[in-house]
Amino acid sequence: MTSVPHSRPIRPWRRGLRRALGTERNELARPEDRARSRAGLLAAVATGLALVLGATVAWSDFDSAEHRVAAASSRLHHLDALLLTATSTTADRTTAMTAQYRAAATWTYPAGQQRTGTVDLSHRARAGATVEVWADDTGRPTAAPPSTADLVFNAVIVGVLAVGLLFVLIASGLGLRLRSLDHRADIAWQRAWAELEPVWTGRAARHPGTDGPSSS
Structure with a gap:
C-alpha cells in the first residue's frame, strides 16, 4: 500500500x-x-x-x-540659591510643566553680584534651604x-x-x-x-430566442 x-x-x-x-495559477481568479x-x-x-x-x-x-x-x-548657568521663604504652590502651571512651587531666594551671579528674586521649583522646600536654580547671562532666573x-x-x-x-x-x-x-x-x-440565469433555470429552453445568450 x-x-x-x-x-x-x-x-x-x-x-x-x-x-x-x-504568478498564481488559478483560473478562477478574477x-x-x-x-x-x-x-x-x-x-x-x-x-x-x-x-x-x-x-x-x-x-x-x-x-x-x-x-x-x-x-x-x-x-x-547652574547655580545654588538660598531660599528666603518657604515654597508656595504656583497659581499658573502653564509656563513650566515641572515648576509647581515658587519661593523668594538669593543667589550670586555674575561673580560678586548678589541678586534676589523669585525662583520656580519642582519640590517643596523650607526657608534657609539651598536649592539648585538656572540663570541666564544677566543673572535672571530661568527655566531649566x-x-x-x-x-x-x-x-x-x-x-x-x-x-x-x-x-x-x-x-x-x-x-x-x-x-x-x-x-x-x-x-x-x-x-x-x-446571461447565465435563463440557461441555468431552464427559461431559455421554455422560451427559445428570448432570454438566452445570443448565438452566432
Missing part, C-alpha cells in the same frame, strides 16, 4: 503575494481579485515606508531640538533646559503623529480602492448572472 503524498498548503499571504505579482491583492501589497509596502519615514521624522526632530538646547544651554528624556519623548510623539497621519491616508486609500473593486465585481456578477 503506497501512501499518497500530501501537498503542503499554501499560506494565505503567499497566495495573495503570488496573485498580486501575477481580474478584480488580482487588483485587490495588488492593492493590499501596495498598502503593506506603504505601511513599511510610513514606519521608516516616521522614524526619520522623529530622529530629525530630536537632532534639531538637541542642537537648539545645546545652543541655549551655553548661555545658562529640557532633559534628554524630554527631547526623546517629544521626538517620539512627533514620529507617532506622523506615522498615524500616514496610516490614516493609507487606510483611506485602500478602503476606497477595495470599495471600487467590490463595485466592479458586483456589476460583473450581475452581468454574468443575467
Whole structure:
C-alpha cells in the first residue's frame, strides 16, 4: 500500500503575494481579485515606508531640538540659591510643566553680584534651604533646559503623529480602492448572472430566442 503524498498548503499571504505579482495559477481568479491583492501589497509596502519615514521624522526632530538646547544651554548657568521663604504652590502651571512651587531666594551671579528674586521649583522646600536654580547671562532666573528624556519623548510623539497621519491616508486609500473593486465585481456578477440565469433555470429552453445568450 503506497501512501499518497500530501501537498503542503499554501499560506494565505503567499497566495495573495503570488496573485498580486501575477504568478498564481488559478483560473478562477478574477481580474478584480488580482487588483485587490495588488492593492493590499501596495498598502503593506506603504505601511513599511510610513514606519521608516516616521522614524526619520522623529530622529530629525530630536537632532534639531538637541542642537537648539545645546545652543541655549551655553548661555545658562547652574547655580545654588538660598531660599528666603518657604515654597508656595504656583497659581499658573502653564509656563513650566515641572515648576509647581515658587519661593523668594538669593543667589550670586555674575561673580560678586548678589541678586534676589523669585525662583520656580519642582519640590517643596523650607526657608534657609539651598536649592539648585538656572540663570541666564544677566543673572535672571530661568527655566531649566529640557532633559534628554524630554527631547526623546517629544521626538517620539512627533514620529507617532506622523506615522498615524500616514496610516490614516493609507487606510483611506485602500478602503476606497477595495470599495471600487467590490463595485466592479458586483456589476460583473450581475452581468454574468443575467446571461447565465435563463440557461441555468431552464427559461431559455421554455422560451427559445428570448432570454438566452445570443448565438452566432
